[in-house]
Amino acid sequence: MRVLANGGDSTFPDLLLNLGNGQLQPMTSDPDAISLTEFGNEVRNIDELIESVYHNLEENHRDAVWLTDRAILTPYNDTVTVRKINNRLMEQLSSDVMTYTSKNRMVDDGQSAQFPVEFLN
Secondary structure: OOHHHHOOOHHHHHHHHHOOOOOOOOOOOOOEEEEOOOOHHHHHOOOHHHHHHHOOHHHHHHOHHHHHHHOOOOOOOOHHHHHHHHHHHHHOOOOOOOOEEEEEOOOOHHHHHOOHHHOOO
């Protein structure tokens, strides 16, 4: 975990551990529920989420360190949500879009010895 490796603030990892261990205090209004407000900010839509995580993306998108400090995790890797988030992020960047395609097998099996599997796809 990057937080432990960098000796950073342990607040969030501690919250996750307490959640996983069932040690968070239940809400007084509903003893079967816990409050998640300590885990972050509530957002109402994808645009607010992107702005919260990637504030000033246009200025910082070429900074690898800045990018590695940010991520949007989705509970399911469904392509609709992930593509919607990715497309919104890409729309904010003012550069040409390039698509790189790949193959995971050779069209002509006679050439398969020339290209090891690790170089395909």
